[in-house]
Amino acid sequence: MAFGVPEEWVNDVRAATEDTLFDIIEHLPQEAQEALLKLAVGEKPLPPEPAPALADPFAHPDAQRRFRVLTNAEELKQALDYPWDKWAVFLHPAQAELVEKSFSGPTRVSGSAGTGKTIVALHRAVHLARANPGSTVLLTTFSRALANSLRVKLASLVAGEPSIAARIVVKAISTVGYDLYSERFGQPQIAAPAMIRSLVTKAASEIEGHRFSTHFLVGEWEDVVDAWQLRSWDEYRDVSRLGRKTRIGGKQRESLWSIFERVRAGLVERRIVTWSDVFGRLTDSLVGKSARPYDFAVIDEAQDLGVAEARFFAAMAVGRGDGLFFAGDLGQRIFQQPFSWKALGLDVRGRSFTLRINYRTSHQIRLHADRLLPTTVSDVDGNAEGRRGTVSMFDGPPPMVVACADASNECSVVGDWISARLKDGCSPSEVGVFVRSDAELKRARAAVKAAGARAVELNDKVEVENGAVAISTMHFAKGLEFRSVVVMACDDDIIPQSDRIESVADDADLEEVYNTERHLLYVACTRARDHLLVTGITPVSEFVDDFLKGS
Template sequence: MEFRIADTFTDSLARLTGQEQKAAKTTAFDLQLDPAANGLSFHKLDRAKDSNFWSVRVNADIRIIIHRTTASILLVYVDHHDDAYKWAERRKIERHPTTGAMQLVEVRERVEEVEIFKPKEVAAPTPTAEPAVRLFDNLRKFELMAFGVPEEWVNDVRAATEDTLFDIIEHLPQEAQEALLKLAVGEKPAPPEPAPVEADPFAHPDAQRRFRVLTNAEELKQALDYPWDKWAVFLHPAQADLVERSFTGPTRVSGSAGTGKTIVALHRAVHLARVNPDATVLLTTFSKALANSLRVKLASLVAGEPVIAARIVVKAISSVGYDLYSERFGQPQIAAPAVIRSLIAKAASEVEGHRFSAHFLVGEWEDVVDAWQLRSWDEYRDVSRLGRKTRIGGKQRETLWAIFERVRAGLVERRVVTWSDVFGRL
């Protein structure tokens, strides 16, 4: 019998108190060890729309909701008795008829309006507002279902406007949310290939976003110890492919915010450390704050594997540069921005005949002279300034170089360097 966990279980577990979490985890381990154990108290949920929903008693008040079939047990939700039952009564787990992915579907509540007699009131006519534009009214039922929209939510989606879209999509599976948001802004995402009828609906890539098979107690422990870090457990197959693929050289993974690039980087670092037992892996970023966050996440991802953790270095790229420079040339003294601005202002006051603003001079230094590590008039004369809005001629360049040459001399005199000097020398 397969033992699975849903991301909704880890979400709900995180909302319990520490003692309640501990009790729920113990029951979950008992379920995995022996689902038929005498000490487990199962109760079938008669009012649930899904006939496979059962509750398992944790203690006098806490209940785990499971989806139980002859082939598998799925941990779905955990909460206080009444709240757990209400949650289960409004949901069902089913195979999507078009995509073939197993989904956790929120049951659409239907409210019938009963007309009540009221005295007729005549009001002054008011200007009628333009009806709101329906975002998906041009799409037919089968087209929306191809993106994973549950059948019972199709009419609501077709009626969605800019004002109601986010209220509706929060009730839908993630793949449907993503597709609708792309459609709403004018993109044309391609619907996924439908899975064959005989395929396992839990093996569908979209299903693996929310359900995971746990093969042993260690995997369950990781899932329950870090319930707020779903990225450590629920990798999408597209992410897993990037994590484990063999590349022949440098590789760029691109995507908009929230698509999981950082998740892939973390798992990739761990994977490389595991398959290369003699190597040290560097995971780096431009932000020190993000590097600190990655270090914490890495600790949870490789908890219990100190040998792997010891071979992964997480640092901001500035820290990497600083350490390498210190090893080779001695500890660098980095010039503060205020010092550089002061040097530029002083040099500008010493060079006659220029009309450049302080703002322009600082930008030219940062984006051209320092960034490209220009150290001679010939280099500055020939460098391309593509992207710089202010166009300058040859005489102007000569004047500017007279200023920047003094700035360079001032840095040497003070025995300070810029970050571009550090990385340029390295």
């Protein structure tokens, strides 16, 4: 009863089993639901502290779940005028504490998929704008599509407050760099990946005596030389090469630097720059200057920050305790090699928090998806993010896994499943179909066509459409949410992607490839709220076996 369970439900709760718990908690207050779910996974929640007799009852966190106190007629009118879907996204009292707290340095909020990290980031941006009149707040993320989604949600939060909305800038990180660089140095001409590869290949052919593959050289350029903006032999000789597993000796480094010097010269000659060059030059322009492009920055999907971008944000927030707020999940890192944030001045130790209540994904889907990752994921600096103790707020059917005989069989299975979801009342725009790469998109198109539905392919410029089933690669699934999700083409040679495995130089690099491939599948599966289907052609991916463990 101390956890909020009504007396008449105590006996039922005591007799609950794993099978009956979800039926029972639907009848209980939300704070009691959360406490029982924590007890069920082995945590020991503390009963809520009794409120002092003279305390404002509406100030209690449990009351704030259910009530919003309106202080004037204008607020009441605004509330009554808005439909429910335009109300500000729900903020749990435990999340509200992180949103409103003042910090003494860079802060990071983590949590598995669906725990509300993006919601916290949105509210944090609004709080900073409100608490600091006249300031400009940057709200940013790793893709344009996600930035557009943040912009829509922000509009609901600050509707009727144009002065707040005007001071919150929502942009993708690449757009932030491009716009600031254009403003200060002129429009940048960004080097295409094919151009970098061509320059590396040409430079390598001019240096005799080395045995490095083009794949290794491109990786060394991207993850070390370009990422850390190394401009001299001394810098390259002394760099720690964090995230690069292959060991290289002094003589080898000299040969490598001779290659990379030529690559740099080729970029200068063609007057083109890399994204790391863009953020590197912007960072240099901030040194010793009091003026900053933004007063505060809130960065969502922060696990995919690159070295140059992280260094830029560190320079922008020097001397400002609340200057940087990161939200992300190491288990969803799919783009960047790991590196030390602390080495760049982004030390989040003591200011790193984990969200543990999942509002988006059913208990069954979350339980299966979590098997794809270790119970604890750590960064280079030793900050650990644990998945144990995370609880979902609702129940659902178990995910389905089907090993198909061939592409035709898979098309039929997926088509029938999508058709059944649509007949159950799921709208086409609430269904997502994800595959590993562009090469498998044709299988997704065929399956949606077999279901008698229209498909829209998502990318940086194309978003979910009403009346159409969304299909995309797993990379574009990041940040999206659907009632029903199909993860297709989980064949043995597709995930993990065979090309990536075959190009790996050593076993340590292979581990990194496997980790990011697992993260991709985890991201795709956790886009589902209620229903999940995973398919592949026999033999299916080894990751699917991990997904099924314990079921």
